[in-house]
Amino acid sequence: DAGVIQSPRHEVTEMGQEVTLRCKPISGHDYLFWYRQTMMRGLELLIYFNNNVPIDDSGMPEDRFSAKMPNASFSTLKIQPSEPRDSAVYFCASSLGLAGGYEQYFGPGTRLTVT
C-alpha cells in the first residue's frame, strides 16, 4: 500500500481565500483523523471519522473549518475564509481501530501558509 496520501504538500494562500486539503487513507482502515501541528500548540486532533461518519469534531477551531468524508477513500478539510493564524502543518492519519494498541498511520502533511 502507498500509505496515507495528502495533497497538496505545500499551500500558500492569502488571507480570506478558501483552502481545501485532501487525504486518501490506507485502504481498509475504518478511522480517519485530521490533525494540526504548530510549535505553540503541538499536535492537535481536529476531527475524526469512523466509516465515513464524523464522530468527534470538538477540536475543530471554529465554523471556518469543515471536514467531509464522502467515501472510504477520500476526505477533505476546508478552511473558508483562511486567516494567518491557520498557518500550520495539517496531517491526515488513518487506522484500523481506535482503542488500545491500534497504530495511526500518518500522511506526510500539508504545510499551509496564510499571508
Added chain:
Amino acid sequence: TQLLEQSPQFLSIQEGENLTVYCNSSSVFSSLQWYRQEPGEGPVLLVTVVTGGEVKKLKRLTFQFGDARKDSSLHITAAQPGDTGLYLCRSNTGKLIFGQGTTLQVKP
C-alpha cells in the same frame, strides 16, 4: 481533561550519550504509544505499552510503563544522529491526545 506532559521539551546531546525522556499524566492510561517524527514527515509509531511496569526494547531504545500507568519513559542508549527527531507520547484513554513532544538533536 487528561493532559500529557512531556519533558524535557528540548534536548541536544553528542553522539554516543545516553538520554531519557518522560511522559506524565495525572490520569491513568489504558495504554500509551510512543511516536517519532522526523522533519518534514508525519509521526511513526515506535511502541505501544499496555501493562503497568511493562518494559519494551527496540534496539537501543527502552520503553517503560509506570506501575500505576500514569507515566512512561523512553531511554536511548548511545544516541546516534539518526535518532534526531520529535518524540511524542499518545494516550489511548478517552480523548485521543498527544503530548507536546521532546525535540531531540543528536550531534555527530
